[in-house]
Amino acid sequence: MAVVLGPNRYGxxxxxxxxxxxxxxxxxxxxxxxxxxxxxxxxxxxLTGDNSAVLPTDTQKNVVYAFAxxxxxxxxxxxxxxxxxxxxDAHPSIHHARVEIExxxxxxxxxPDGGDERHSFVRSGREVRTCVVHHxxxxxxxxxxxxxxxxxLNSTGSEFHGFIQDEYTTLPPTRDxxxxxxxxxxxxxxxxxFRPAAEPPEPSGTSEPSGTSEPSGTSEPSGxxxxSGAPEPSGPPGPPVPPRPxxxxxxxxxxxxxxxxxxAGTYSLSLQQTLYAMGDLVLRTCPGICEVRLAMxxxxxxxxxxxxxxxxxxxxxxxxxxRPYGLIEGTVLDDAAPDARFAWE
Ligand SMILES: O=c1[nH]c(=O)c2[nH]c(=O)[nH]c2[nH]1
Numbered sequence: 573m574a575v576v577l578g579p580n581r582y583g584x585x586x587x588x589x590x591x592x593x594x595x596x597x598x599x600x601x602x603x604x605x606x607x608x609x610x611x612x613x614x615x616x617x618x619l620t621g622d623n624s625a626v627l628p629t630d631t632q633k634n635v636v637y638a639f640a641x642x643x644x645x646x647x648x649x650x651x652x653x654x655x656x657x658x659x660x661d662a663h664p665s666i667h668h669a670r671v672e673i674e675x676x677x678x679x680x681x682x683x684p685d686g687g688d689e690r691h692s693f694v695r696s697g698r699e700v701r702t703c704v705v706h707h708x709x710x711x712x713x714x715x716x717x718x719x720x721x722x723x724x725l726n727s728t729g730s731e732f733h734g735f736i737q738d739e740y741t742t743l744p745p746t747r748d749x750x751x752x753x754x755x756x757x758x759x760x761x762x763x764x765x766f767r768p769a770a771e772p773p774e775p776s777g778t779s780e781p782s783g784t785s786e787p788s789g790t791s792e793p794s795g796x797x798x799x800s801g802a803p804e805p806s807g808p809p810g811p812p813v814p815p816r817p818x819x820x821x822x823x824x825x826x827x828x829x830x831x832x833x834x835x836a837g838t839y840s841l842s843l844q845q846t847l848y849a850m851g852d853l854v855l856r857t858c859p860g861i862c863e864v865r866l867a868m869x870x871x872x873x874x875x876x877x878x879x880x881x882x883x884x885x886x887x888x889x890x891x892x893x894x895r896p897y898g899l900i901e902g903t904v905l906d907d908a909a910p911d912a913r914f915a916w917e
Contacts, residue, residue, distance in 0.1 A: 577618050581670065583609035584629040587636050591645045599691040602645045605674040606652075608632045610659055612667035612709075625665035632659070647820035648673040649703045649715050649761075656707035667709045670917070675701040699723075701824060702758070706914045714915035717824060718758035724832065725752035725871075728887070730840040750873035750890060751840055753900075759827055759854060760863040760915050818859060827861065830854045843870050843900045851904025862909035865916070870898035 587606040592599055610632070616622035635655060645651050656669035677696035683689050699722035707713045733745030834853040840846045851864040873890040 577615060579611075580614055580618065581609040581611040581668075582614070582626075582629065583607065583670075584633045584636075587633050589636055589640055589645070591640045593644070597689040597691070601678055601693060603676040603678060604645065604648065604651075605676075606636050606655075607672040608636070608655065608659070609670040609672075610666050610668070611670075612663075613665040627659065627663055627666060635659070647824075648675050648701065649705060649717055649820040652703055652705035653707065653713060653715070656705050656713070660707050660709050668706065668914070670704065670706050670914075672704045673702070677701070699755075699828075703820075704758075704915075706917070708914070712763070712913065714763065714913060715761045715820075716758050716915050717761065717820065717827070718756070719824075719828060719831075720754075720756040722755040722757070722828070722831070723752075724755060724835050725750060726836065726840070729838075732842055734841075748887060751843065751846065752871040752873055752892070753843065753868040754871065755831060755835075755850075756867040757827070757831060757850075758865045758916075759858075759861045760909070760912060761823075762860045762862050763910060823858065823860065826858050827854050830857055843868055843898065844902065847900055847902050848904060851902070855904060855906055863903065863905035863912065865901075865903045867899065867901045870900060872897060 585607045587608070589602075589604045589606055591602040591604075593601075608629075610627060613625045616624070617626050635658065639651070639654060639658070643651075643654060652671040652673050656671045659666050659669040677698040677700075678693040679696045680690060681692035681694050683692065699719045702718040702720060704716045704718075705713065727750055728748055730749050730751035731747045732749060733747065735741075735743075735745075830853045831850050834850040835846060838846050838849040847866050847868055851866055854861060854864050872893045874893060875885050875887060876889045876891050878885045878889060
C-alpha cells in the first residue's frame with residue numbers, strides 16, 4: 573500500500589464581519605459570516621512541515637476585515653469574488669480559492685422621538701442569504717448564490733395520496749393538508765454572468781419580498797423592478813436607454829420572489845411537485861441562472877384528534893411536529909447548462 577496526500581484545503585471559518593456605513597446620522601449595516609478555503613502547492617506543508625507555501629488562516633481573516641474597509645461590502649457575491657481573486661493573484665502557491673458568505677438581515681427600528689437619526693436595528697425574521705464563490709488560477713470563477721431558513725406554509729391547496737401502500741403503511745391519504753417547509757435553495761449563475769438587459773424578467777406582480785433590509789449605502793440600485801431598460805414601443809427616438817441595472821442584489825430578490833410565487837401558486841400533490849415548480853419558475857424567469865438545487869424539509873402539521881373532548885376539528889387545530897421530518901431534495905437545471913466544474917464543492 574502506498575499512502576498519499578489526497579485533496580486538501582485550508583482556511584478560516586466563521587469570520588464574523590459587521591460593516592457599518594455612516595451616512596451622516598443614517599447608518600447602514602452589513603452582517604456577514606465569511607469562510608475562506610485555499611488550496612494549491614501544499615504537499616510540503618503536509619509531508620515535511622515546510623510552511624513556505626502557506627498563507628496563514630490568520631492572514632486570510634485579516635484580509636476580510638481590511639478589504640471590508642478598503643472596498644466596502646455591497647453584494648456578498650462581489651465581495652467573495654474580490655477576496656477569492658486576491659488570494660489566487662497575490663500568492664503563486666495558492667492555486668484555488670473558495671469563499672463562502674452568509675448574510676444576516678437587519679430591519680430598522682425608527683427613532684422613538686421621530687428624529688432623523690437612524691442607527692437602531694432589529695435582527696430581521698427574514699431568511700439567511702448565502703453564496704459560494706470559487707476562483708481558480710486558470711482564470712475561471714464560479715458563483716452559486718442561495719438562501720436558507722425561508723419558512724413558508726400553505727394552509728390548504730395541498731394533497732398527498734396515490735403513494736405506495738404496503739404492509740408497513742399507516743399514513744392516510746389526504747385531499748387537504750397544511751404544507752409547510754423551510755426552503756434551502758442554491759442557484760448557479762452562468763459563468764458569463766447575467767443575460768443582456770434586452771431580456772429582463774417579466775414583472776411578477778405578486779409575491780414581492782417583504783423584507784426591508786437596506787443596501788449598504790454603496791452603488792447597487794435597490795430593486796429588480798425599479799427601472800427598465802426595455803425600449804419604448806413607439807414614438808420618436810429619444811436618448812439611448814441605459815442598460816437595465818441587474819446585479820447580484822436584483823438577481824437575489826428576483827429568485828426569492830419566484831420561489832415564493834411558485835410555492836404559493838402551485839396546487840400541490842406532493843412537496844416533490846412543489847419543489848420542481850419552484851426550480852422551474854426560477855430557471856424560466858430569472859436571468860443568468862442555469863441550475864437550482866433545493867432542499868425542503870416537510871414540516872408535518874398533524875390535525876389533532878379532538879373527539880375525546882367532544883369537539884370536531886375541520887382542519888383548524890394542528891400539532892406542528894418538528895421531528896422526524898421528510899426531507900425532499902432535488903436539482904432543476906437547464907439541460908444546456910455548461911459544466912459546473914467546482915461550483916458546488
Ligand atoms: O409531499 C410529500 N412527499 C412525500 O414523499 C411524503 N411522504 C410522506 O410521508 N408524506 C409526504 N409528503
